[in-house]
Amino acid sequence: MIPFLTQTLKELLSRDIPISEYTFILPGKxxxxxxxxxxxxxxxxxxxxPKILSIEDFAQEVAGLKSVDNITALFEFYSAYVTCTPKEEVENFDTFSSWAQTLLYDFNEIDRYLIDPDPFFGYLANIQEMSHWYLQEERTPLMENYLSFWNKLPVYYQQLKKQLQEKDMAYQGMVYRRASEKIDEYIQNNTSLHIFAGFNALNNAEQEIFQQMLRAGAAEVFWDIDEVFLKDEQHDVSLFMRQYLKNWPFYRDKEFRTVSLDFSKKKEIEIIGIPKNIGQAKFVGEILAKLPPEEVRNTAVVLGDESLLLPxxxxxxxxxxxxxxxxxxSLKNAPVAFLFEDLLKMHSTGKDDWYYKDLLSISNHPLLLRITGGASGLLSEEIRKQNLVYVSSDFILNLAPEKSRKIHELCFTSWGEKPGEAITRIRQLIYEIKQGLDPGKDKLTLEFLYQFHILINKLNNLLLEYTHITSLKTLFSIYKDLVSGQSVDFRGKPFTGLQVMGMLESRVLDFKNVILLSVNEGVLPAGKSSNSFIPYDLKCAYNLPTYKEKDAVYAYHFYHLMQRAENLRLLYNTETDGLNAGEKSRFLLQLEIEPLVNHRISAYTVAPEVPAIQNDLKIVKKNKDIMNRIRELAQRGFSPSALTTYIRNPLDFYKQYILNIREREEVEETVAFNTLGTVVHDTLEEFYMAWENRELTVDKLEAAIKATPQEIEKQFREHYSSGPLNRGKNLLIFEVAKRYVINFLKSEIKTLKEGNSIKIMQVENKLNSGFSIAALDFPVNLKGTVDRVDEFNGKLRIIDYKTGKVDQNKVEIVDWEDISSDYDKYSKPFQILMYACLLDAQNPITESVEAGIISFKNLQNGFLKFSKKDKNGRGAVKDQDITRETLSAFKEQLEKLILEICDPNIPFTEKEIKQKSW
Known part of the structure; x- marks a missing residue:
């Protein structure tokens, strides 16, 4: 394999002209x-x-203009827009930038393809008018504004060019147009022979430059195209070359150089389908691991999707x-980038109190934790502890230790709507972070920090030169544009070792071994998406590039990689769902359908070996320490929730009650369901506590209904800290809580009006009693809190409130043996029977009582009574009363359960929890 550049140099060195007298123009640096x-x-x-220039540098040299970046062009465009727009119609910079970026791209295309702007913009305005409004007899103000925009495009275009020319600046299209106009002057003043090498798709300005220099004998063009593609008139690779051969007068009697014969030579091509992008990255490692050392330097890993670089x-x-x-x-992927982005995002909201998620993302950033010695993490803990959704600057500064106070002030005191203040704060923060890093150990972080220092300086220069950045929101938008275009170069030896590059970097270069990733539709080629205001038909009429030409560019790059390579591995993502997914590229299909004689093509898919994961249920044996802990729990008292936790999953009981491991409390931004239940319970407790040992009356209940909104709000403030209740989901939940309480109180009134009597005996009574088990040599106690005990028409009732929905079948049992083993079916009967046992221990039950649940989501069914059903009588209800017999049967099962918990030979064995299907 002889690379294209080597072939070109060999031919030039064979001539009598010294190589230093040539000027080389190449597609890239x-x-x-x-x-x-x-x-x-x-x-x-x-x-x-010799002198070596990229085509863009050459165009700037010919034009005598300095090319500006996109951000500077956007700012200059806004100045031009303001100049030629009535003051009352001027949009702010944020709104302007939403459409100006696209328009700048179109201006660029118009200039690069040497389009006469006046008739072009006239056609564009006419098309818009006919497409949208030709059926309307009268134009509305909206129509007038819309059409006015299209009619002003030539004004914007001319004003922008005039403004840039006065400063000897230009956007890329302007540079190319001016270069094509001044190329004759350049030729007269330069005697060097120019060598254009490795070009493919040229815009009209470039074509004009090439032809003028060829005509004057000031240049030679070395094309890099294979005979296979040039002879195939349907192949996209040679689309542009065929046009030049046909349309350029120079080639009517001149040789078209250089046509290679390499593509048809022997090649090993593997087309490999791999699930997921990360799978491709891992498979590349497997391929490279098998390469001998002498082959590595002749190998290139080319990334169709450049986001795969780090994987x-x-x-x-x-x-x-x-x-x-x-x-x-990319600098935007550096860890420190997220810190500055989060800061700008938080301060651009314009609020005085900070949203807790914004604060947590900043205070928990590893870099901030490090330079504050972990002090910024204290803020996170305090926010969770106090359940703060919005946090003031004063609160944050009061928490900050003296040594990290300056960092906290820079980050968390208001920047106001002052972009200059934001720049100053970020500069100071960069300095403080730099001071806290170790130059020996933190070289990479310091390099990123230095690049951000340069970026912030660039942002500051824009701020000083232009007056358009008037808000932090605008500053944040510009910052994101700048950081997305900034990158940190890797240091390496460019001509040794493995080469890792993107598609554009592979132009003009040749490698023996090529591994190309992401050969999928939407990546190679990129697809039909176009960020342009110019309709497709108008582009065709003026020979502007459409997706057809863009696909041809991708085809050229793809096949150029293959042209001189001997071993190719083309990887694509087989997964067609989710992000970054697409079907197999048409280029791969073309290779498979039209194989050449010397090409040995193999296609296969690779799937990672997925070992069978054995989800063994965990078992924890009881040792001496665990048994001591169980004795402590037994002495303090087993609660219904503790025992039902064991029934549901013994391992959860072990974690929560033996190890005392609880779920970490997070900020409750939206009122949680358990908080709602607590609020409803405590509101009813507040009302009914005043009526203990008294008969309920309609008057009392109606007074309670009037007091409900105030009491609900009071309870929310106690249990939900300072969280907002007047907006969003919280407002809905607040109203639900009121509705629950009011509807319940109304149901009580209805019951009384029907002639029933209700006497409140106990409210939220905390009970504790012993439970004698002869088989144990240590005491066992039971404890629990009963929501309500009353007398209904003289009969004692034990009531448990539930804010969730409970149906009658959830408080019924058939077999007593199941009550201590089936959590889903019998957790609620277990709970209310345990309350009955506790009350019996306090005052022995001599008469039958009722126990059950009142469900606030099922109020229409009233009091849901515990029931024992006869399994031999097709589910018929046998007994709804709690009798001595009932208590005795339950205590027997309760004793078995406690004995199992306290048995040192029975380990805590995890249960497989069945997931609910929704």
Missing amino acids: RAGSYLVHELGNLTGAPVFS VLNSLPPNIVEVNVTMGF
């Missing part, structure tokens, strides 16, 4: 470094290097000692 390297290999002796680098095997990464690491 990376190809220039390879050209110099190859020149050194071919000459073997010191020579003066690929992290998957490199140990035998890859040297790696050269041609693309930069």
Whole structure:
């Protein structure tokens, strides 16, 4: 394999002209470094290097204009827009930038393709008018504004160009148009022979430059195209070359150089389907691990999707000692980037109190935790502890230790709507972080920090030069644009070791072994998406590039990688669902359908080996310490919730009650269901506590209904801290709580009006009693809190409130043996029977009583009584009263359960919890 650049240099070196007298123009700067390297290999002796330029640098040199970046062009465009727009119609910069970026792209295309702007914009305005409003007899103000925008495009275009020219600046399209206009002057003033090498898709301005220089004998063009593609008139790879051969007068009697014969040579091509992008990265590591050392330097890993850079680098095997990464690491992916982005995002809201999630993302950032010695983490704990949804600056500063107070002030005191203040704060923060880092251990972080220092300075220069950044929201938007275009270059030896690059970096370069990732539709080629105001038909009429031409560019890059390569592995994602997924690329299908004789193509899919994961249920044996802990629990008292937790899953009981491990409390932004239940319970307790040992009356209940809103709010404040209750879901939950209580009180009134009597005996009574078990040598107690005990028409009732929905069948049992084993069916009967046992221990039950549940979501069914059903009588209800017989049967099962918990030979064995299907 002889690379294209080597072929070109060999031919030029064979001439009598010294190589230093040539000027090389290449598609990109990376190809220039390879050209110099190859020149050194071919000459073997010191020579003066020729002048080497990228096509963009060459265009700037010819035009005499300085190309500006997109952000500067956007700011200049806004100045031009303000100049030619009536003051009362001027949009703010945020609104302007939402459409101006697209318009700048279109201006760029118009200039690069040398389109006469006046008739073009006229056609565009007419098309918009006919497409949208031609059926309307009268134009509304909306129509007038819409059409006015399209009619003003030529005004915006001319004003922007005028403004940039006065400063000797230009956007890329302007540079190319001016270069095409001044190329004759450049030719007259330069005697060097220019070598254009490795080009494919040229815009009209570039074509004009090439043809003028060819016509004047000031240049030669070395094309890199294979005979296979050039002869195939249907192949997209040669789409542009065929046009140049046909349309350029120069090629009517001149040779079209250089046509290679490499693509049809012997090649090993593997088309490999792999699930997921990360799977591709891991498989690259497996491929590279098998390469001998001498092959590594002739190997390129080309990323169709450049976001795979880090996964690929992290998957490199140990035998890859040297790696050269041609693309930069995007600064927006640096850890410190998230800190600055979160700060700007939080302060751009314009609020005085900070939203807790914004605060947590900043205070828990590893870099901030480090330089504050963990002090910023105290804020997180306090927010969770006090359940704060919105937090003031004063609260934060009062928590901050003196040593980290300055950091807290920079981050968490208001920046106001002052972009300049924001820049100053971030600069100071960068300095404080720098001071807290170790130059020896934190080289990478310091490098990222330095790049952000440069970026903030650039942002500050924009702020000083232009007056458009008037809010933090605008500053944040510009910051995101700047950081997305900034990258940190990797350091490496460009001509040794493994080469890792993107598709554009592979232009003009050739490798023996190529591994290409993400060969999927939507990546290679990119698809039909177009960020442009220009309709497809108008683009076709003016020969502007459409998705057809863009697909041809991707086709050229793809097949150029294959042109001189001998071993190719083309990887694609087989998963067609989720993000970054698409079907197999058409390029792969084309290879399979139209194989060449010398191409050995194999296609297969690779799936990662997924070992069978044995989900063994965990078992914890009881040792001496665990038994001591169980004795302590037994002495303090087993509660219904503790025992039902054991029934549901013994391992949960072990974690919660033996190890005392609880779920970490998080900020309750929206009122949780358990908080709602607590509020309803405590509201009813507040009302009914005043009526203990008294008969309920309609008057009392009606007074309670009037007091409900105030009492509900009071309870929410006690249990929900300072969380907002007047908006969003919380407002709905607040209203639900009121409705629950009021509806319940109304149901009580209805019951009384029907002639029933209710006497409140106990409310939220905390009970504790012994439970004698002869088989145990230590005391056992039971405890629990009964929501309500009353007399209904003289009969004692034990009532448990539930804010969730409970049906009658959930308080019924058939077999006593199941009550201590089936949590889903019998947890509620277990709970109310345990309350009955506690009350019996306090005052022995001599007469039958009722026990049950009042469900606030099922109030229409009233009091849901515990029932024992006869299993031999097809489910017929046998008994709804709690009798001595009932208590005796339950206590027998309760004793078995406690004995199991206290048995040192029975371990805590995890139960497999069945997931509910929704």
